[in-house]
Amino acid sequence: MTKPDILQVGAYPDWDQLPLETAFTMHRYYEAPDKPSFLASVGPDIRAIATRGDLGASRDMIDACPQLELISVYGVGFDAVDLETCRSRGIRVTNTPDVLTRDVADFGVAMMLAKARGILDGDAWVRSGNWASKGKAPLARSVSAKRAGVLGLGRIGHAVAKRLAAFDMEIGYTDIGPKDYAPDWTFYPDPVALAEASDYLFVTLAASAETRHIVGKDVIEAAGPDGMIINISRAANIDEDALITALQSGRLGFAALDVFEGEPDLDPRFLDLPNVLLEPHQASGTVETRKAMGKLVRDNLTAHFSGAPLLTPVL
Numbered sequence: 001m002t003k004p005d006i007l008q009v010g011a012y013p014d015w016d017q018l019p020l021e022t023a024f025t026m027h028r029y030y031e032a033p034d035k036p037s038f039l040a041s042v043g044p045d046i047r048a049i050a051t052r053g054d055l056g057a058s059r060d061m062i063d064a065c066p067q068l069e070l071i072s073v074y075g076v077g078f079d080a081v082d083l084e085t086c087r088s089r090g091i092r093v094t095n096t097p098d099v100l101t102r103d104v105a106d107f108g109v110a111m112m113l114a115k116a117r118g119i120l121d122g123d124a125w126v127r128s129g130n131w132a133s134k135g136k137a138p139l140a141r142s143v144s145a146k147r148a149g150v151l152g153l154g155r156i157g158h159a160v161a162k163r164l165a166a167f168d169m170e171i172g173y174t175d176i177g178p179k180d181y182a183p184d185w186t187f188y189p190d191p192v193a194l195a196e197a198s199d200y201l202f203v204t205l206a207a208s209a210e211t212r213h214i215v216g217k218d219v220i221e222a223a224g225p226d227g228m229i230i231n232i233s234r235a236a237n238i239d240e241d242a243l244i245t246a247l248q249s250g251r252l253g254f255a256a257l258d259v260f261e262g263e264p265d266l267d268p269r270f271l272d273l274p275n276v277l278l279e280p281h282q283a284s285g286t287v288e289t290r291k292a293m294g295k296l297v298r299d300n301l302t303a304h305f306s307g308a309p310l311l312t313p314v315l
């Protein structure tokens with residue numbers, strides 16, 4: 001039986017690549033020096049696209065594949081996939097929810113702790129010899145018993161909030177409405193009110209056109225000069241220019257960011273800011289979670305081509 005042709009948008013670890021190559025004919029878009037010509041030549045044969053959350057699939061890419069049936073996303077976020085085009089052509093879309101929730105939540109909390117408690121600065125203090133020459137490192141900020149805000153109490157936001165509760169934090173959240181599963185946490189309908197009531201504001205909501213820049217100047221300034229904003233969702237949820245300006249002026253105290261506009265080429269102004277922790281979009285980046293994500297990508301592809309129901313459909 002001929003193997004279905006799949007357009008592969010970005011690299012996967014070897015433990016995913018090998019089984020993919022066994023079951024399918026993989027066409028590696030990311031290795032093509034001339035991407036438009038590559039798409040024009042392989043596009044007509046493509047029946048599925050395997051992509052990543054950070055890469056998605058653009059309208060041009062989808063249009064170049066007239067036989068496309070499925071887009072399988074390695075990641076929970078599918079905001080970079082042109083869903084309108086998929087809807088209009090009846091193309092199915094899958095993602096990898098649940099399997100990454102715990103690791104992403106752990107990483108968000110770790111970013112808060114690392115920045116607030118000066119973990120990286122402390123390491124640099126020791127390595128530079130400052131401990132011996134200058135004495136103790138500068139004092140950090142408490143996390144326990146402070147106020148946490150979670151913007152978007154979905155799977156990941158909920159997992160973050162459960163972890164924060166173990167730090168005796170007072171928890172508030174914003175979502176489209178109050179959640180039954182959060183009786184002990186305070187619901188704020190408005191992100192500005194949430195930010196005002198938070199020392200640590202976590203951005204954990206799925207990105208869409210509606211949430212673009214939901215964390216704007218007003219929310220950022222409401223978090224305030226002692227506040228910290230932690231983003232483990234998508235860069236587009238924050239007005240990055242307003243964030244940088246507020247970090248520069250001190251109107252926002254701190255930020256801890258795993259996602260950036262135009263990543264991996266981030267705004268160079270970030271590099272000069274000591275009050276921001278910069279991470280290379282790695283909240284789901286553990287061997288365990290990435291293996292589970294890769295398996296789910298393959299299982300969705302296999303289900304589709306064997307006529308079985310998709311495991312984790314988005315569309």
Ligand code: 8YV
Pocket residue numbers: 052053054055074075076077078100281284
């Ligand atoms: C993955 C992600 O970063 O789940 C998502 O939406 O952005 C990440 O878990 C990414 O797809 C791996 O490159």
